[in-house]
Amino acid sequence: MNTRARIVLLVFALVAAAFAAIARDVAPPLASDEVSAVDLALWIHDGRPGLLVVDARAADAFDQDHLPGARLLEDIDAVALAAADTVVVYAETSADASALRRRSVVPQMFRLRGGIAAWNEQVLFPVLRADANAKQQRDFALRAQLSRYFGGSPRMLDPGASTLRGRSRRGC
8 A cells, every 4th residue: 555545544534533523422512591401300300499491382282292390481471480580491493482582581591402302302211322331321320310200211222222212201
């Protein structure tokens, strides 16, 4: 193999390694006005004072599935907003929650990153691969405890198995 081919392979290997390092942390960091599903679950579990969770989706979507303690945007009045110290809003799109942001004077207002889909994936139905490292196992232990608290079902996944399967929700 000539020197030029070796250099090309070396560059290719370095680029592939860089992409692999980036791909390990898929989610970008939270924005200043976002909260993760796991953090919100901890706030609800711990009974954070002054927490108001607002569902800015349509009423039929709310009736089908919503977060514990959440209230529909249309049911929120000035009294509820005034009593809240922290408001977490989730919606189909960020534009759906902008009306609440305009009429609110709450000190802390957050968007739930990923909405109800993130709640279901990260809190109710978390998955841990059987070949997970120690940090992933520690993180999963907390999420599994929260999952059971909220009526979800955490599970271990064998390497190579699909994460897609029917999910059912028990409890709240």
